[in-house]
């Protein structure tokens with residue numbers, strides 16, 4: 192008799208363990224590690240994942256229940272991914288099942304519905320059933336409350352049975368197709384069209400899609416005639432949903448590498464040839480041709496018969512990157528795009544799982560792509576915070592990449608013009624192998640950058656958001672037919688509404704944050720919970736009608752720019768890109784129609800590579816400096832350097848202008864001088880003094896509840912638990928209210944643990960997590976434990 196260890200699909204912490212089931216004789220050949228199975232669990236039937244198979248168990252084998260059935264022909268998880276799930280659950284204090292369901296596409300997660308059916312016909316139950324005119328089986332959800340109440344006694348008595356039925360998120364997509372029968376041809380008379388169509392269809396051995404036939408100009412009438420005469424049969428075929436299918440990608444041959452690129456490439460190939468799990472930090476200035484190195488490294492890995500994983504911060508923002516991969520590798524690429532539907536994602540996932548794609552390109556969650564035999568993992572723009580998931584499990588893609596690389600003995604490349612301090616510090620210590628690219632691939636030089644002091648500008652009488660220097664520079668580009676990219680890290684119209692008599696600013700009733708004015712909707716919006724309120728005609732506080740707007744967002748700046756330059760502007764922010772595919776549409780418009788100005792929030796800062804962009808302006812370089820986070824300087828430096836990097840990437844040389852009220856600030860000053868090294872040293876000195884990462888590791892505990900009282904109680908307990916269990920070298924900061932004290936009517940309190948070496952820490956964290964998950968159920972308290980947090984808010 193064989194037994195399976197199964198992780199069941201229930202998220203409560205007390206079932207965060209492995210259960211044993213018998214494998215029925217008939218299934219013993221089929222069920223493998225990694226299979227999804229249906230198992231009995233208490234009164235229910237639920238989905239689970241087989242993580243181990245063995246021939247004996249510790250318990251009384253007679254009392255162990257059998258697996259009901261297997262849900263797949265082939266296992267969905269590989270042993271490698273199961274092992275990875277275990278590691279992540281442990282490292283990030285998450286439940287095993289939550290990690291497994293993060294690894295798999297949503298389409299494979301179980302979704303259940305409750306069904307009722309009549310068990311014993313005859314008698315009262317059947318009368319009641321028929322009285323309600325119910326079909327043989329009915330979903331509980333579709334019944335009215337009174338119907339359900341009427342059926343209740345029969346459910347209790349067992350005459351009506353309640354069953355949980357698993358459903359899937361996705362169905363296969365079918366399309367109408369035509370199949371030739373190759374029947375011997377009779378006389379077609381004058382029906383030339385029919386003959387022509389039959390020739391066309393018979394060119395296809397298997398089938399041809401009806402849509403394709405119609406596209407070729409044949410009518411459904413002609414098709415019908417052929418069907419009637421028996422030459423053609425109608426059928427439905429399963430189609431793969433490839434969202435890039437209808438596009439043509441121009442082939443892109445490899446470029447000849449310059450000497451810096453060549454050196455980097457050879458270093459990486461050395462590790463590939465040695466089959467070592469080495470991590471490279473590819474520190475290359477913007478436009479230095481990192482992508483070309485990725486492409487050629489991948490080509491080499493594919494030649495060796497291995498596979499590659501390429502991560503980008505956000506696919507929607509980098510359509511050019513996807514195009515370059517498609518152009519180089521064609522159908523061998525699977526793009527796991529977060530904008531796809533569940534079904535489309537599942538199709539791409541399946542293609543990867545079946546070995547139909549050797550290169551996977553995607554955002555954070557693609558790091559779990561079920562590729563086997565990995566030869567290289569690349570994380571582009573490694574400093575981006577999107578690589579860390581903000582929900583449980585709060586994993587970082589680089590951690591996953593490194594774990595997988597050890598399994599496959601393959602290398603990892605972390606690429607960036609502005610590496611995170613943590614990664615750069617590791618390269619200093621030799622943990623990562625650092626490779627530098629100091630020159631641009633095409634122009635060789637970086638754009639010249641100017642700083643404009645906005646307080647001087649205001650004093651000299653220009654109170655506009657556009658300085659004279661920037662205005663003149665934009666005017667010149669418009670004259671020359673070149674393009675400008677402008678960054679304003681603030682969406683909406685005005686920032687907020689304010690009463691000029693008492694200073695009152697309308698706040699969100701659910702969150703401790705002021706509401707942002709959006710002109711297009713003529714309303715005040717909360718950017719945290721989505722709350723919407725009408726614009727105030729008088730002050731809520733003192734009833735004065737002297738209410739006005741302050742601050743400037745992208746929507747308003749667009750208006751200002753239109754007045755100032757009277758020219759075309761593409762605006763990109765969360766408001767204009769909400770609809771699917773809008774990022775790409777707007778960028779295409781900007782490129783193809785040579786629109787003079789692209790204005791946007793930080794979503795325009797990275798990846799764009801347009802030869803005609805010769806000017807980049809940052810309207811307010813200070814916005815990031817004011818975020819309540821110890822990484823504010825680092826984020827400022829990164830954002831400014833990345834956006835500056837969009838200028839003059841090809842033949843035309845570029846110019847950059849930073850407008851700021853803090854011209855002397857080192858993050859701004861050193862971004863202007865493109866001096867990463869000095870920035871790193873200065874920032875490290877600050878981190879050392881303030882005892883922050885990378886000198887210390889962090890764990891952030893955030894407790895939320897609708898009352899302050901409960902938050903305080905819980906954080907105090909956690910504080911006590913920590914004091915008891917960590918060494919006196921660790922530092923515990925808090926409990927204190929989080930920087931945003933209330934979101935969506937939940938108060939938030941936090942504790943930050945800073946430590947260097949705590950051998951028992953994982954155990955302690957797991958205990959705290961377990962304890963509070965119990966409490967959570969009873970008191971609606973929520974605790975998030977963020978290991979290596981990217982935000983301290």
Ligand SMILES: Nc1ncnc2c1ncn2[C@@H]1O[C@H](COP(=O)(O)OP(=O)(O)OP(=O)(O)O)[C@@H](O)[C@H]1O
Pocket residue numbers: 446447448449452475476477478479480481482483607608632633797798799800836840
């Ligand atoms: N060896 C080369 N010869 C000619 N052109 C090159 C070469 N390498 C790269 N390029 C071109 O230089 C431009 C910049 O390269 P790429 O986009 O790869 O830089 P990057 O380092 O990834 O930039 P960023 O970090 O700013 O996004 C691209 O248009 C690319 O096609």
Ligand SMILES: [Zn+2]
Pocket residue numbers: 690691692693694695730731732733734735
């Ligand atoms: Zn007022």
Ligand SMILES: [Zn+2]
Pocket residue numbers: 699700701702717718719720721722935
């Ligand atoms: Zn809100």
